[in-house]
């Protein structure tokens with residue numbers, strides 16, 4: 001036993017509630033010149049309220065494309081994506097994406113205005129209330145002191161904290177994160193993982209998080225979907241709620257990571273159902 005449970009997650013098991021997000025048999029394709037590129041094939045998973053659900057797989061297996069489809073930027077060639085039981089038909093403020101690149105903040109706006117801006121243009125709140133909400137989430141990510149500063153005064157990690165505050169200020173149904181820490185140095189990355197978990201403890205948002213790092217998946221997630229190499233198909237689904245940043249070097253953690261590596265890359269037949277072996 002390596003400590004990685006593959007039992008159905010308790011909140012989902014036996015629950016009569018519908019999942020917040022359902023990805024059902026989703027195949028995603030791009031039309032490239034003269035050919036169709038199939039990015040994912042028949043991918044299914046459910047995300048429940050307050051899950052930290054990870055899409056894990058090798059480069060090119062379609063993780064970002066899946067996130068794009070959940071974001072409503074790409075329609076499935078086959079299958080369906082449901083949010084709160086309703087089909088996703090386009091982008092919406094109930095889903096907000098945080099990307100890897102952290103230079104996305106308009107440099108002429110202060111940090112506070114940057115965070116308040118999407119809330120204000122979405123028409124949810126007036127200027128004053130939007131700025132108050134910005135202050136609330138800047139405090140949550142530890143950046144109150146920089147509210148009046150401009151983005152160029154901030155480090156990469158700080159800019160990513162602003163991007164997270166800006167996304168959370170929209171109070172989305174699901175927060176989508178596409179390798180949000182991959183461009184940061186190792187120490188900052190670890191710190192950001194720690195802060196994201198602390199923030200989740202406080203706010204309990206629902207997270208769909210893309211990574212190709214097995215360690216990051218185990219630490220950040222409570223459930224992990226393992227995708228096969230291109231085109232991405234579900235290899236297995238793993239429960240990982242018992243791991244945190246302190247588990248890092250332990251033999252159990254290492255053996256869980258090894259097992260996931262095997263599940264991801266071994267030439268075993270692709271699971272057609274969730275692997276509870």
Ligand SMILES: Nc1ncnc2c1ncn2[C@@H]1O[C@H](COP(=O)(O)OP(=O)(O)OP(=O)(O)O)[C@@H](O)[C@H]1O
Nearest residue numbers: 030032037039058059060061062063064065212230
């Ligand atoms: N706009 C596009 N047009 C054509 N093919 C694309 C496009 N975007 C992605 N692809 C292809 O779709 C497949 C999945 O790409 P995707 O970026 O979703 O993978 P990924 O798992 O997120 O990879 P990475 O970890 O490297 O970001 C790849 O083969 C990629 O080349």
